[in-house]
Amino acid sequence: MDIVAVGEPLVQLNAVTRGPLRHVQYFEKHSTGSEANVCVAAARLGMRSGLITRLGNDEFGLFIRDWLRGEGVDVSRVVMDGEHPTGIYFVQRGYPVPGVSDVVYYRHGSAASFLSEEDVDRDYVRESRVLHTTGITLAISESARSAAMLAMDEARRAGALVSLDLNIRRKLWRNMDEAVDVVGKAMAKAGVVFMDEEEASMILGAEGVDAAFREAERRFGLTKVVLKLGRRGSVARWDGEEERVNAFEVPVEDPIGAGDAYVGVFLSSMLKGMGLRKSMVRASAAAAMVVTVRGDEENLPREGDIDVFLRGFGGDVD
Ligand code: KDG
Numbered sequence: 001m002d003i004v005a006v007g008e009p010l011v012q013l014n015a016v017t018r019g020p021l022r023h024v025q026y027f028e029k030h031s032t033g034s035e036a037n038v039c040v041a042a043a044r045l046g047m048r049s050g051l052i053t054r055l056g057n058d059e060f061g062l063f064i065r066d067w068l069r070g071e072g073v074d075v076s077r078v079v080m081d082g083e084h085p086t087g088i089y090f091v092q093r094g095y096p097v098p099g100v101s102d103v104v105y106y107r108h109g110s111a112a113s114f115l116s117e118e119d120v121d122r123d124y125v126r127e128s129r130v131l132h133t134t135g136i137t138l139a140i141s142e143s144a145r146s147a148a149m150l151a152m153d154e155a156r157r158a159g160a161l162v163s164l165d166l167n168i169r170r171k172l173w174r175n176m177d178e179a180v181d182v183v184g185k186a187m188a189k190a191g192v193v194f195m196d197e198e199e200a201s202m203i204l205g206a207e208g209v210d211a212a213f214r215e216a217e218r219r220f221g222l223t224k225v226v227l228k229l230g231r232r233g234s235v236a237r238w239d240g241e242e243e244r245v246n247a248f249e250v251p252v253e254d255p256i257g258a259g260d261a262y263v264g265v266f267l268s269s270m271l272k273g274m275g276l277r278k279s280m281v282r283a284s285a286a287a288a289m290v291v292t293v294r295g296d297e298e299n300l301p302r303e304g305d306i307d308v309f310l311r312g313f314g315g316d317v318d
Helices: 034-044 059-070 122-126 135-140 142-158 176-187 197-204 209-220 258-271 276-291 303-312
Strands: 003-006 010-015 027-032 049-056 078-081 088-093 101-106 130-134 161-165 192-196 224-228 234-238 241-245
Touching: 003 034, 003 142, 003 258, 010 059, 027 034, 027 059, 034 049, 034 059, 034 130, 034 135, 034 258, 049 059, 049 122, 059 078, 122 142, 130 135, 130 142, 130 258, 135 142, 135 176, 142 161, 142 176, 161 258, 176 197, 176 209, 192 197, 192 209, 192 258, 197 209, 209 224, 224 258, 234 276, 241 276, 258 276, 276 303
Parallel strands: 003 049, 003 130, 010 088, 049 078, 130 161, 161 192, 192 224
Antiparallel strands: 010 027, 088 101, 224 234, 234 241
């Protein structure tokens, strides 16, 4: 595998109309979940990606499994759990803040929260080029956290790149002290970390880009850090090289999933040997494409799509 990810796929029920959920009549069903999104982003670019997880053996679990399989993601390490349901969440769009989406989870006790070390196929992890997980998996349960930590250890020992997106979801942590402690332990195992400025402040106590890079290196020896700055683009430090790339301005339908599109396309592009700047521009393009529609995965680009998108913005990356 090029990329193996550990995490919880979820059914997203996205409000078709904007406004408070109590007045929304129609919801659209999408296959999502941060790590699954990264797997699909990679597969769309022709990479071999696979997901380690548990899904409920229910209609939603079957939907997600078949969707991922159809996208070319390896689902051979997905356990179908007959005892617990697939997690779901609703997306409320444009209320109270226009252009911003809010999530309402129904995932407590979900099948993926029962993910455990036993579900981690060590050979599968060891043979991957990149092992990816997020702070979401670290938050959903103790057993899922252990599974993610084990996979990170195995991958690191085998010489794979361990990728961690902090993805701090306040609704999933009991308190922020726990998040700081657990995410810090995971950062110590990672080779590359993705985060935004709020996460840098929360986890590293770092205000601003330079402080985030400095603290990540000082405390965790991290020389590969990517800061996602939303509408202001992204900035990365990669073994001494530093690049800053603007975001593309597009009409936003639903911003959820942009970060995963960025990570999946960035990692895939780096694995293809495209270099830091080009990988960041392509990742930004993918993030912009994803936010123009509802759903996290439908608008993820295939190779040709990125070039067409970039030409539409007056250039390409080379
Ligand atoms: O990054 C997008 C994800 O956050 C979304 O699909 C839901 O995985 C999700 C989560 O746990 O918030």
